Amino acid sequence: MKQAHEVFMDYLRDNGLSMTPQRAMIVDAFLSEEGHFTSEELFTKVRQRDPAIGLATVYRTLKLLTDSGLADAFDPGDGVSLYEHNYGHEHHDHLICIVCNRKVEIMDAEIEERQRQLARENGFELQNHRMLLYGICPECDEKGGH
Amino acid sequence: MKQAHEVFMDYLRDNGLSMTPQRAMIVDAFLSEEGHFTSEELFTKVRQRDPAIGLATVYRTLKLLTDSGLADAFDPGDGVSLYEHNYGHEHHDHLICIVCNRKVEIMDAEIEERQRQLARENGFELQNHRMLLYGICPECDEKGGH
DNA sequence: GAAATATTGATTCTCAATTTCAATAAATAT
DNA sequence: ATATTTATTGAAATTGAGAATCAATATTTC
Known part of the structure; x- marks a missing residue:
């Protein structure tokens, strides 16, 4: 199976998008998360590595991750989306x-x-x-x- | 089976709440709706009967309807709750x-x-x-x- | 009826998520 | 390489559903 990182690169290329330092860092942070997490939780983790990254970029990248099939988003019922890995993981x-x-x-x-x-x-x-x-x-x- | 209206009256009484003209009208409008509808759609219908009724009261009454078991609320995925009758209707x-x-x-x-x-x-x-x-x-x- | 309690409509607030926009960076063409 | 076009960024403003606030009004209880 392709590496998750590679899947993301392919998705970017196929859609005429570029890899950037911010996207690379957010994807790394995403891949290192376990279980379910909110956009805010990912943002916090990203901020620890680079305080310059904005929340909007995290949201934008989460959308790319979801569209590329790496992430799965769902709302458990309280209006706050949860994200989880969706590549190399069984559906559940x-x-x-x-x-x-x-x-x-x-x-x-x-x-x-x-x-x-x-x-x-x-x-x-x-x-x-x-x-x-x-x-x-x-x-x-x-x-x-x- | 009890009338839906009666169920609502019982719920109000059991919870120390009162029937008011606004609640009566919103419940009537609710009961006359078919299928799935948003709070805004119900609000529009209520407004046609009495333009003085506020949106907040519609939301408050929808909550009472849901809690009393007359209404069922669910989010189809876009963040806008849909309501439907839930009394005398099979679960689905x-x-x-x-x-x-x-x-x-x-x-x-x-x-x-x-x-x-x-x-x-x-x-x-x-x-x-x-x-x-x-x-x-x-x-x-x-x-x-x- | 008077006092206590509940309800109302308008408005403000909340909060996640999106959009805007000028500045910057990256890709492409020359 | 350099210019030009295109994409991306962060900060800030905006959005939109729904909840909370609050003074005014209505209802219930005594």
């Missing part, structure tokens, strides 16, 4: 604790198949989907359930 | 055309069961879920696919 959805906000990655082949089938039954060509399950995690259930 | 998710924005209500018992199962496997008590399928509808596929 999320199970979210409504108390502590913990997010567990979930995946079910049967659901995925039924989704495709549902779309097909309605004559739709399925492109994408978003599934969020909300519940109370074991730890919070234990603490709160007395 | 949505299949959305990414071209014309058309929304089809979908429901699959197998998916629902697997969702519960997935939550259970992770020790979660499932409270809620949100599933959106994005694709291209037959009409748009026909028009665009040449």
Whole structure:
């Protein structure tokens, strides 16, 4: 598999865009993040390396990352987008604790198949989907359930 | 089954709230809407009946409607909440055309069961879920696919 | 009815995300 | 290389949905 960095370079080239020091640094910071993170969290990390980089550039680069297929963005429900790596990672959805906000990655082949089938039954060509399950995690259930 | 209006009255009473002319009118307008609609669309309809009603009151009443179980709110992905009737209506998710924005209500018992199962496997008590399928509808596929 | 409480509409505020714009940098042509 | 065109940047202003504020009004309770 191609390196993530290479995928980004290819995307830039194919779209007539240039690699810049800022983009390189933001992509590096992005790739070194783990799990889910907000644009602000990435911005903070980027700022630690170069305080001159602006928030707008982080947003712009996150869009490039998303469009290039390296990043996946989703809104867990509070209006603040979360980003995560989407290259070399299996597709998954999320199970979210409504108390502590913990997010567990979930995946079910049967659901995925039924989704495709549902779309097909309605004559739709399925492109994408978003599934969020909300519940109370074991730890919070234990603490709160007395 | 209780009338929707009665459900709202009960909710108000149980929460120490009062029925007011504004709430009555907004609830009526809400109940006469079909399908999915935004807060702005409901506001427009309410304004036609009484231009004195403020947008804030529409938002406040939509929250009451949601909390009372009469309305369901969801964000199709663009940050603008859609509302729909949720009383006397079967639960359903949505299949959305990414071209014309058309929304089809979908429901699959197998998916629902697997969702519960997935939550259970992770020790979660499932409270809620949100599933959106994005694709291209037959009409748009026909028009665009040449 | 009087006092306490709730609700209203207008307005302001919030906050993430986008857009604007002049300055700078990069790519391309000469 | 140098000029010219084009793209990118950071700061700041803007956007837009929704929530919060607040004085005025309405409703409920005593």
